[in-house]
Amino acid sequence: MTTQDADVLIAGAGPTGLMLAGELALAGIDVAIIERRDSQELTGSRAGGLHSRSIEILDQRGIADRFLREGKVANVGQFSGVALDISDFPTRHPYSLGLWQNHIERILAGWVDELGVTIHRGREATGFAQDDTGVDVALSDGQSLRTQYLVGCDGGRSLIRKTAGIAFPGWDPTVSNLIAEVELAEQPEWGVRHDAIGLHGIGRVEYEIRDGEIVYADSGPVRVMLTERQLGAAGEPTLRDLSEAMIAVYGTDYGVHSPTRISRFTDMTRQAAAYRDRRVLLAGDAAHVHSPDGGQGLQTGVQDAVNLGWKLAQVVKLTSPESLLDTYHAERHPVAARVLRTTMAHVALRRADERTAALRETIADLLKVDEPRRRFAAMMFGLDIRYDLGEGHPLLGRRMPDLDLATADGPLRVYTLLHNAQPALLNFGEPGGFDITPWADRVQMIDARYDGVWELPALGAVTAPAAVLIRPDGYVAWVGEPTESGLADALTTWFGPPAAP
Numbered sequence: 340m341t342t343q344d345a346d347v348l349i350a351g352a353g354p355t356g357l358m359l360a361g362e363l364a365l366a367g368i369d370v371a372i373i374e375r376r377d378s379q380e381l382t383g384s385r386a387g388g389l390h391s392r393s394i395e396i397l398d399q400r401g402i403a404d405r406f407l408r409e410g411k412v413a414n415v416g417q418f419s420g421v422a423l424d425i426s427d428f429p430t431r432h433p434y435s436l437g438l439w440q441n442h443i444e445r446i447l448a449g450w451v452d453e454l455g456v457t458i459h460r461g462r463e464a465t466g467f468a469q470d471d472t473g474v475d476v477a478l479s480d481g482q483s484l485r486t487q488y489l490v491g492c493d494g495g496r497s498l499i500r501k502t503a504g505i506a507f508p509g510w511d512p513t514v515s516n517l518i519a520e521v522e523l524a525e526q527p528e529w530g531v532r533h534d535a536i537g538l539h540g541i542g543r544v545e546y547e548i549r550d551g552e553i554v555y556a557d558s559g560p561v562r563v564m565l566t567e568r569q570l571g572a573a574g575e576p577t578l579r580d581l582s583e584a585m586i587a588v589y590g591t592d593y594g595v596h597s598p599t600r601i602s603r604f605t606d607m608t609r610q611a612a613a614y615r616d617r618r619v620l621l622a623g624d625a626a627h628v629h630s631p632d633g634g635q636g637l638q639t640g641v642q643d644a645v646n647l648g649w650k651l652a653q654v655v656k657l658t659s660p661e662s663l664l665d666t667y668h669a670e671r672h673p674v675a676a677r678v679l680r681t682t683m684a685h686v687a688l689r690r691a692d693e694r695t696a697a698l699r700e701t702i703a704d705l706l707k708v709d710e711p712r713r714r715f716a717a718m719m720f721g722l723d724i725r726y727d728l729g730e731g732h733p734l735l736g737r738r739m740p741d742l743d744l745a746t747a748d749g750p751l752r753v754y755t756l757l758h759n760a761q762p763a764l765l766n767f768g769e770p771g772g773f774d775i776t777p778w779a780d781r782v783q784m785i786d787a788r789y790d791g792v793w794e795l796p797a798l799g800a801v802t803a804p805a806a807v808l809i810r811p812d813g814y815v816a817w818v819g820e821p822t823e824s825g826l827a828d829a830l831t832t833w834f835g836p837p838a839a840p
């Protein structure tokens with residue numbers, strides 16, 4: 340008999356793999372991560388923060404404060420350089436949080452560690468073979484690990500995706516950028532420059548936000564982002580590449596020296612044709628890559644993880660059939676497809692010619708009008724996602740707002756109920772109106788009162804529901820009255836068949 344090393348193995352301890360490991364561990368699954376890097380240290384500069392929905396997701400697990408305490412909040416996001424104010428949005432977190440990815444990963448890794456997840460660091464997944472009962476994952480040290488399910492969270496060049504033979508259709512890059520953290524001997528031209536080559540920027544790594552404006556520190560390392568003249572450079576970028584690109588744009592390299600990070604990124608835009616091949620799944624950059632414009636990649640990956648975690652946990656525990664995993668692709672593929680489209684629009688809008696500049700200004704005018712501003716901001720902050728769960732109340736398939744409820748045991752925030760990633764049925768009608776005994780081992784049942792307005796981002800006020808069934812990822816699976824049919828079906832669909840009496 341083959342022994343199993345973990346119920347679920349995750350390749351990659353980036354933000355997606357870490358979040359997924361946390362979700363699975365919370366659900367009581369034996370999960371381990373295989374990570375190529377020796378430590379959580381990042382070599383390239385990457386994401387600059389978290390947007391509103393990602394912060395809500397972390398709040399649902401009771402860990403948002405760990406991030407908020409270290410970052411800087413701003414009520415504005417942007418669409419292709421146009422500021423979008425969300426201070427009036429109906430969320431507890433109507434802002435984005437400026438926090439570099441190395442800190443996001445460090446904090447997530449700390450949480451995952453508390454949950455007892457093993458991370459096999461300094462080991463690389465080099466291949467796998469799956470059969471009817473599990474997956475054997477080959478490692479760079481010659482060993483292999485056996486698991487029931489393997490999730491590739493191993494980034495854009497995903498070996499897991501390639502080995503699974505999952506197609507990655509999309510668009511080749513049209514623009515290449517260098518990004519680096521360096522020291523400069525001379526005072527540079529701070530801020531953003533838009534010229535015939537493209538978009539460039541120089542700023543200090545450390546900054547504050549005062550009255551919604553970024554104010555850079557007076558000293559410390561400098562972050563440089565440059566558009567390269569040409570596409571297709573091979574190999575890792577060097578200080579010399581950076582210096583030459585700076586001279587091409589600014590006429591000087593400002594005495595650039597002592598780089599701690601230099602990396603290259605492009606607007607290559609691709610998405611996995613399938614997020615699952617039997618016992619192998621993909622999440623995060625392994626499933627979708629695109630330009631960083633609009634800061635969507637990490638958010639999408641972390642939210643993939645939160646969509647997949649509880650479903651995979653239920654399948655491993657045999658409370659739900661394997662078909663539940665099909666809803667992961669069905670729900671998350673369209674979300675990333677829209678991100679791909681939006682980022683392609685961003686890239687097109689930052690082109691340097693006069694006609695594109697005119698188009699940019701036109702879009703900027705449009706986004707000053709309230710309705711488009713609300714819609715685009717809700718999209719950019721991840722607050723308008725609706726999974727297609729059929730027709731019905733506007734809440735169906737949308738994120739549950741974090742309401743302040745009154746219960747027999749005192750005040751209760753909705754997101755507190757989700758800290759352990761357990762589903763909940765909230766009854767706003769007659770106490771005791773629902774009997775969900777056959778699911779009582781899996782679903783929390785709470786009689787509550789809420790007298791405020793039910794308001795959803797971009798949609799506005801909606802009718803108060805009599806009851807809502809909330810999934811562990813915070814999306815609403817069912818809305819209705821005790822007298823309405825459908826609740827038993829929804830409970831079975833999402834949380835498995837009723838327990839035998």
Ligand SMILES: Cc1cc2nc3c(=O)[nH]c(=O)nc-3n(C[C@H](O)[C@H](O)[C@H](O)COP(=O)(O)OP(=O)(O)OC[C@H]3O[C@@H](n4cnc5c(N)ncnc54)[C@H](O)[C@@H]3O)c2cc1C
Nearest residue numbers: 351353354355375386387464494623624631634636637638
């Ligand atoms: C310049 C830049 C700016 C960005 N800005 C933003 C932003 O502002 N907001 C935003 O949301 N996103 C941004 N992104 C995107 C964001 O960085 C990525 O979307 C995010 O890192 C994806 O997380 P991931 O965990 O899916 O993949 P990754 O972060 O790529 O993590 C993959 C992990 O897998 C490991 N690995 C790879 N192969 C193997 C293997 N075979 N075996 C074991 N381990 C393996 C890697 O070492 C790595 O730790 C930016 C990206 C860039 C390049």
